[in-house]
Amino acid sequence: MRNVRAKALLLAGVLGLFVLHLCKDFIDNKIFNLEEDVREDKRQIRQLIQKKTYVYSWTECQQNMSAANITGFKTLPQHIQDFLYYRHCRHFPMLLDLPDKCGGADKSAEVFLLLVIKSSPGNYDRREVLRKTWAKERLHNGVWIRRVFISGTKDTGFEKERLNKLLKVEQREYNDIIQWDFHDSFFNLTLKQILFLEWMERNCPNARFLLNGDDDVFAHTNNMVEYLQGLKDNDGSKHLFAGHLIAGQGPVREKKSKYYIPVQVQKSESYPSYCGGGGFLLSGYTAMVIYNMSRSITILPIDDVYMGMCLAKAALSPASHMGFRTFGLRLPSASRVQSVDLYDPCYYRDLLLIHRFLSARMYFMWHKLSDLNLKCGP
Secondary structure (H helix, E strand, C coil), X not given: CHHHHHHHHHHHHHHHHHHHHHHHHHHHHHHHHHHHHHHHHHHHHHHHHHHCCCCCCCCCCCXXXXXXXXXXXXXXXXXXXXXXXXXXXXXCCEEECCCCCCCCHHHHHHEEEEEEEECCCCCHHHHHHHHHCCXXXXXXXXXXXXXXXEEEECCCHHHHHHHHHHXXXXXXXXXXXXXXXXXCCHHHHHHHHHHHHHHHXXXXXXXXXXXXXXXXXXXXXXXXXXXXXXXXXXXXCCCCEEECEXXXXXXXXXXXXXXXXXXCCCCCCCCCCEECCCEEXXXXXXXXXXXXXXXCCCCCCCXXXXXXXXXXXXXXXXXXXXXXXXCCCCCCCCCCCCCCCCCCHHHCCCCCEECCCCHHHHHHHHHHHCCCCCCCCC
């Protein structure tokens, strides 16, 4: 009886040790797996941190009160006074960013043509039509076309908040808007250009070529790609700045004009040669040259003239291209020639850019020009 009890105790002890061993293995394995999970979580967190966009934010730019001491300041229109008060401001908080639009700075050379479209927050209908027509992101002739809309803010209070929410909704769907917290106005177009070039230097420095234009132009982007691919010895690493060339002009001194520039803003009576701001093509190289020159050139509110000033400082010249019609396309008068159709795509087939197109006409014309069966006479 005593032997049986001893054997039972011995067996119970062995089973207990076996169970303890199993438990130890289970606990060790759980601890090991837990440590692996923690390490994996840490790796994922590090990757998220590395991918996280740095928020480029700036303190609010302060009004330069000394501008009020400029001779004749009080006689100037309010929008020009405001421009002089804040002319020195070049940095504003970003509200919407696209750090990966070009695949990151290192891969940005894969973007052959970057469409940089100036658009005010309320111009939803224009942006929507462009996304479906000439600004559609796509592969054409073996190269990539990408799109960004650049914008500021509009209005104040509830209306400003509503428009900002509109852009956020568009951003979630299309991922194509860069927005800064400055007032989007005609006199701040130069500021918008400078802010974009700063963004480009950071996020898309090696894009080959850019179309810089308004959201009311018709751009035949297929033709643009083919024109750029046909350039000799220029893959975007050399100077190119082409559009509707304007030369021999100076500041408009007429107060009633939209383009009025008083001597308090620009003393010189002449402008360097420049291309109409409705739209122009430039190389990535030239875009970075303009940005570097802009750092030391006082802002002028007429953005296309300012681009010309930056080129002149770099001893570079803009070039004329007959395919750009920033003052619109003049066709034979329909009253004299009854057969003229202002919507005939054959008038636009070989052009690169025409300014002032209504959204409906833009949509119609793009689909007509995309028709492979389109036939035109001489």
